Amino acid sequence: MYSQINHSVLSKISFKEDELLVFNQLLKFKTVPKKTYMLRAGEICHFEAFVNKGCLRKYYINEQGQEVIIQFAIENNWISDIPSFSTQQPGNIFIETLEDCELLYLSPQSKEELLNAVPRFERFYRILVERYLNVLQNRLYFSISKTAHEKYLDFLAHYPTIPQRVPQHYIASYLGMSAEFLSKVRTRMAKEK
Template sequence: MYTAINQYVLRYAAFSNEELDRFNDLLLLQEIPRKTMLLKEGDVCHFESFVNKGCIRNYYIDEKGDEVTLQFAIENWWVSDITSFHDRVPSHMFIETLEDVEVLTLTLENKEILLKEIPKFERIFRLMVQKNLANLQQRLFKTIATTATEKYLDFLKRYPTIPQRVAQHYIASFLGFTPEFLSKVRARLAKQ
């Protein structure tokens, strides 16, 4: 149950077995069915969760009432609303399971205990935030500077398993397309 998350943190720093055991003790294992809302707009986010199994979607609802997908979180990814979690403010987004999931969750209180007892974890979380920021910058660049076809091909390259796991309208939403436009992009690619 802790193998994947322990391998994840060991990529960034060396930990003793005792330190990993303490880290694992602070995590809450949760098995959650598909189509469960983990966070709703207006609620405060009380978790940072590592996905052991399954797929989760993070999204918001725009001014037209359309869902805009911000993130898919699959195995070995983290999911949360960082601003709401750390600042204890209402979230502007929703987090929903798209499949049955198994997550290992840190509460803010347990994260603070972890960082106080094992300061090396500060590095892990700093590197995670840096990686997330780099991905957001890449996504922004792709949104502004590439064609629709290039965006879709980049999505397939970066997230090769997601198209088989989620509905196409979620992918369209992630890419900033309508489902109909995504169908046209896919049709053009199929002809090539």
């Protein structure tokens, strides 16, 4: 059960076996059925979850009442509402499972216990946050400077399995376009092949 998360952790920083054991003992395992809301706007986020299996989406609802997808989390990804988790204040984020999921997660208390017991995990979490900020900055850059065609190609390069796993309108939301416009982009790309 822990081999996948341990491999992911060790790909970013090395840990001793006893340090990983402390980490594994603090993790909780949860299976969550498809179409389950793990978090709703106005609630406090009590988890940082690693996806062992499945697919989730993180989104908010804008002023026009439209869902805006911020993140897809598939195997070997983490998902949480970081501001709500770290401050333990209500957030404006929804997190929903799109497939049956198997998750390993830490609560704020177990994460604090981990950081006290194994301070090297501070570095691991810094690396995760930096990676997440890089992804957000690149998304912002692409949303401002690239064409719809380029955005979709970049999406496919980074998330090649997502189009087979989620509805097209979710991908359109993630890319900041309507489902109809994404359909036209895909049709044009198919004709160019």
